[in-house]
Amino acid sequence: MxxxxxxxxxxxDTMLPALRDVIDRGYRARPPQFSQVFNMNPSSRxxxxxxxxxxxxxxxxxxxxxxxxxxLPVQGFKSTFKHVRFGLAVPTTIDVVEDDEWSLINQMHxxxxxxxxxxxxxxxxxxxxxxxxxxxxxxxPDGVPLFSASHPLYKAGGLQSNLMTAADLDSYSxxxxxTAFELxxxxxxxxxxxxxxxxxxxxxxxxxxxALTKSTDDPETAARSVNPLLGAEDGMPSLFVWRYLTSPxxxxxxxxxxxxGLVWFDRKKPYTKSWTDDETEVGVVGMRxxxxxxxxxxxxxxxxxxV
Numbered sequence: 537m538x539x540x541x542x543x544x545x546x547x548x549d550t551m552l553p554a555l556r557d558v559i560d561r562g563y564r565a566r567p568p569q570f571s572q573v574f575n576m577n578p579s580s581r582x583x584x585x586x587x588x589x590x591x592x593x594x595x596x597x598x599x600x601x602x603x604x605x606x607x608l609p610v611q612g613f614k615s616t617f618k619h620v621r622f623g624l625a626v627p628t629t630i631d632v633v634e635d636d637e638w639s640l641i642n643q644m645h646x647x648x649x650x651x652x653x654x655x656x657x658x659x660x661x662x663x664x665x666x667x668x669x670x671x672x673x674x675x676x677p678d679g680v681p682l683f684s685a686s687h688p689l690y691k692a693g694g695l696q697s698n699l700m701t702a703a704d705l706d707s708y709s710x711x712x713x714x715t716a717f718e719l720x721x722x723x724x725x726x727x728x729x730x731x732x733x734x735x736x737x738x739x740x741x742x743x744x745x746x747a748l749t750k751s752t753d754d755p756e757t758a759a760r761s762v763n764p765l766l767g768a769e770d771g772m773p774s775l776f777v778w779r780y781l782t783s784p785x786x787x788x789x790x791x792x793x794x795x796x797g798l799v800w801f802d803r804k805k806p807y808t809k810s811w812t813d814d815e816t817e818v819g820v821v822g823m824r825x826x827x828x829x830x831x832x833x834x835x836x837x838x839x840x841x842x843v
Contacts, residue, residue: 555641555645555808555810555821556808558642558645558646558649559645559646559648559649559808559821559823560649561646561649562645562646562647562648562649562650562651562652562653563649563650563652563653563806564649564653565646565649565650565653566653568653568656568657569657569661569776569778569779569780570656570657570660570661570800571800572734572776572793573660573734573736573776573778573790573793573798574660574793574798574799574800574829575793575794575796575798575799575800576793576800576802577799577800577801577802578801578802578803579619579801579802579803579828580803581803582618582619582803583616583617583618583619583828584616584617584619584799584801584828585614585615585616585617586614586615586677586797586799586832586833587611587612587613587614587615588611588612588613588614588677588690588723588832588833589609589610589611589612590609590610590611590612590690590691590722590723590724591609591691591722591723591724591726592607592608592609592724593607593691593692593724593725594725594726609691609724610690610691610723610724612677612678612690612691612723613676613677613678613690614677615676615677615830615831615832617799617801617828617829617830618828619801619803619826619827619828620826620827620828621804621824621825621826622655622824622825622826622827623822623823623824623825624648624651624652624655624822624823625648625820625821625822625823626644626645626647626648626820626821626822627818627819627820628641628644628818628819628820628821629816629817629818630817630818630819645821648821648823649823652806652823652825656806656825656827657780658780659827659829660780660800660829661778661780661781661782663682663798663829663830663831664682664736664778664781664786664788664839665780665781665782665783666681666682667681667682667683667788667839668681668682668683668699668786668839668841669681670684676830676831676832676834677832678690678834682831682834682837682839683698683699683788683834683837683838683839683841684697684698684699684834685697685699687834688723689721689723689724689725690723691723691724691725692721692723692724692725696720696721697716698716698720698834698837698838698839699838699839699840700712700713700716700838700839700840701840702840702841702842702843703840703842703843704785704842704843705737705741705744705745705748705785705787705840705842706744706748707748707754707763707764707765709840710735710748710765711764711765713789713838713840714732714765714773714789716838717730717732717789717836717838718732718770720835720836720838722835728835728836730791730792730795730835730836731770731771731791731792731795732770732773732789732790732791732838733773733774733790733791733792733795734773734774734775734776734788734789734790735748735749735773735774735775735776735787735788735789736776736778736781736787736788736789736790737775737776737777737778737781737787737788738777738778738779738781738782738783738784738785738786738787739777739779739784740784740785741777741784741785741787742775742777745775745777745787746775748763748765749765749772749773749774749775750775751763752766773789776790783841783842784842785841785842785843786839786840786841786842787839787840787842788837788838788839788840789837789838790836790837790838791836791837795835795836796831796833796835796836796837797831797832797833797834797835797836797837798830798831798837799829799830799831799832800827800828800829801827801828801829802825802826802827803826803827803828804824804825804826804827805825806823806824806825807823807824807825808821808822808823809821809822809823809824810822
């Protein structure tokens with residue numbers, strides 16, 4: 537446990553703003569990656585709930601004087617997001633303050649902000665790291681993992697897959713994934729018409745991803761023919777290297793956050809608070825936030841576990 541100085545000064549009007557700035561610099565040292573994938577939302581409730589709606593079917597031809605057909609959307613699966621509070625505090629003894637160990641104090645509080653950023657990032661990426669896990673605690677509102685061959689089309693009937701056959705990332709497997717993404721359907725049977733905006737890879741696949749998405753020539757042929765992926769009507773997905781993916785071989789396609797069911801709710805954004813114990817002369821700076829996150833729909837996402 538670390539400590540220094542006069543805590544009325546240290547945690548009062550003069551020092552606390554400086555410490556908050558140090559914590560903030562640690563928190564913002566790295567822009568959050570997960571906000572590029574999740575739809576970020578505030579929340580003013582204790583929980584957030586979603587109920588899927590299927591949409592209606594296709595138009596049918598009418599005979600002369602014939603009655604128009606009625607169709608109604610079908611309610612799908614429900615999701616509930618219950619916010620959870622997180623926090624961590626750093627205690628500092630009076631001896632550390634009195635000995636003017638500012639560099640140590642600075643580092644501790646910078647690390648507090650850094651840890652907040654890291655915790656939020658690891659929570660978010662867990663949705664993808666556990667996206668192939670078929671066990672309780674990792675299943676979505678439709679009862680299957682995020683990436684599954686068994687998502688129910690609850691109005692049109694049948695099942696739909698957003699899980700590719702396990703394969704290394706290369707030109708051919710990416711072509712198959714882009715095709716599967718483009719042919720995804722809504723629960724009522726219509727094509728989704730969502731652009732595959734991002735190719736998400738772990739750092740180990742960074743250079744393969746660059747070759748596939750940045751090359752004008754086909755990176756996998758000696759003849760250096762035109763890269764066939766450049767011909768996609770919606771354009772090439774941008775490469776997103778997510779450092780926190782645990783599998784070096786897994787890779788994903790994702791639409792824009794607003795086009796997917798990936799959601800993050802900040803009920804209370806990260807904030808700092810300080811207090812002192814006069815008996816022990818220990819000062820504490822804590823950081824807290826309250827949030828929930830996850831997915832309420834798999835549409836606009838395709839996953840490959842790799843090999």
